[in-house]
Amino acid sequence: MAPAAVIDEIDMTTTLARPRRSQADRSAATRAKVLAAARDVLCAQGYSGATMHAIRDAAGMSLGAIQHQFPTKAKMMAAVAAEFAAYRTRIYSEAIRAGATPRESMENLIDANFRMVSRPEMAAVLEIHLARRNDPELDQEVGPSTRRFERRVRLWGHFILHAAGIDNDAAYQSLQLLNNAVTRGLTVEYIRNPDMALIERSVAIWKRQMLELVFGP
Known part of the structure; x- marks a missing residue:
């Protein structure tokens, strides 16, 4: 043949x-x-x-x-957001479990969160959340999975603090709000100027301040 x-x-x-x-x-x-x-x-x-x-x-x-x-476009955007939320949930939970102490778990969680800044999904989901303000249908579709994810992250933070003997939920909520603002701000900066070395230096400063505020020097 x-x-x-x-x-x-x-x-x-x-x-x-x-x-x-x-x-x-x-x-x-x-x-x-x-x-x-x-x-x-x-x-x-x-x-x-x-x-x-x-x-x-x-x-x-x-x-x-x-x-x-x-x-609809709203359902597609909701699926994009939900898929990324599921990915972040898995990465964050693995990071927390890898910590031998509450401080290490919090440090791992912060590191895992800021590694998301350079991912295209982060920029995409930021665009979706900004659009929710003027799109009731989009807000209705995206809202439930977003609230579930944010509630899970809050609970993780509470558990870490309670394991460390820290009982100040109001202070943690304020820090979490600041952390969210820094994350979104750095995502925008990365879109404008994808200099990862600069982002990493900025994250190191913020992480050090956060850990000291929560756990002390």
Whole structure:
């Protein structure tokens, strides 16, 4: 048999032996592709530029296929935010568990949080949250998962402080608000000037101050 015929036969055998993906697998792959495209467009063009048509072009699929997964832009944006919240939840919980002491757990949590600043998902989700102010439908879709995530982070902080014998929830809430503001501000700065070395130096200063405020020198 000629070499080309052997290759053709092997290719055909491989194709025939390859199991067909289930409808659920195909749907999940389409969903992941759409969400990745939405994230990229949000980062590049902002919320107003992330139209269904722009996302369709970035994903390279029909508008009908996208709308089968996400009937509205608000539902798609909510899925982008929820997916990133789930990722952050996993990373933060692993960081906390890796700490041998409450202080180490808090330090790990701060480090894990600021590593998010350079991720495109962080910029994308920031765009979504800013748009919630003037879009009631978006706010309604995004609100529930956002509140669950924020409540979980607050509880983690409380548990860490209580394990350290610190009982000052009001002070922690103020620090958390400041930490959120610094995180979002640095995300904007990274978008404007992606100098990670500068971001890391700024984070080191903020982390040192936060730890000293909570645990002392």
